[in-house]
Amino acid sequence: xxxxxxxxxxICSDYETSKQFYTSKLDFVILAENWRPERxxxxxxxxxxxxxxxxxxxxxPPSRPSRPEACGLRHIAFVVASVEATAGLLRSRDVDVEPxxxxxxxxxxxxxxxxxxxxxxxLYQAGAL
Numbered sequence: 268x269x270x271x272x273x274x275x276x277x278i279c280s281d282y283e284t285s286k287q288f289y290t291s292k293l294d295f296v297i298l299a300e301n302w303r304p305e306r307x308x309x310x311x312x313x314x315x316x317x318x319x320x321x322x323x324x325x326x327x328p329p330s331r332p333s334r335p336e337a338c339g340l341r342h343i344a345f346v347v348a349s350v351e352a353t354a355g356l357l358r359s360r361d362v363d364v365e366p367x368x369x370x371x372x373x374x375x376x377x378x379x380x381x382x383x384x385x386x387x388x389x390l391y392q393a394g395a396l
């Protein structure tokens with residue numbers, strides 16, 4: 268029935284800051300960028316490998332209720348080849364990286380970063396393919 272996740276939609280509070288974060292810190296590439304005057308909103312399609320993000324701006328969006336236990340989407344997670352190497356690269360790009368932890372069920376390493384609006388982003392160690 269379902270084949271794959273097509274995209275993740277993110278509403279940001281500062282469009283330029285978030286666009287810069289996803290492109291310069293996480294290496295997403297801009298596929299399309301459109302100003303929607305009727306909504307006073309930007310829509311930017313970003314891609315990194317098979318992952319696509321739709322980045323939206325809206326005037327005065329409400330804040331996220333809490334991190335990460337609010338009802339609804341808890342976080343997004345990306346598989347990485349090496350949590351340690353990815354964390355080191357992100358730190359060199361001035362991204363705050365939480366301490367690396369071990370998943371008690373899989374034994375794989377993981378950590379979290381946050382986008383400019385505090386959206387939790389998990390980096391999860393790839394397993395054997």
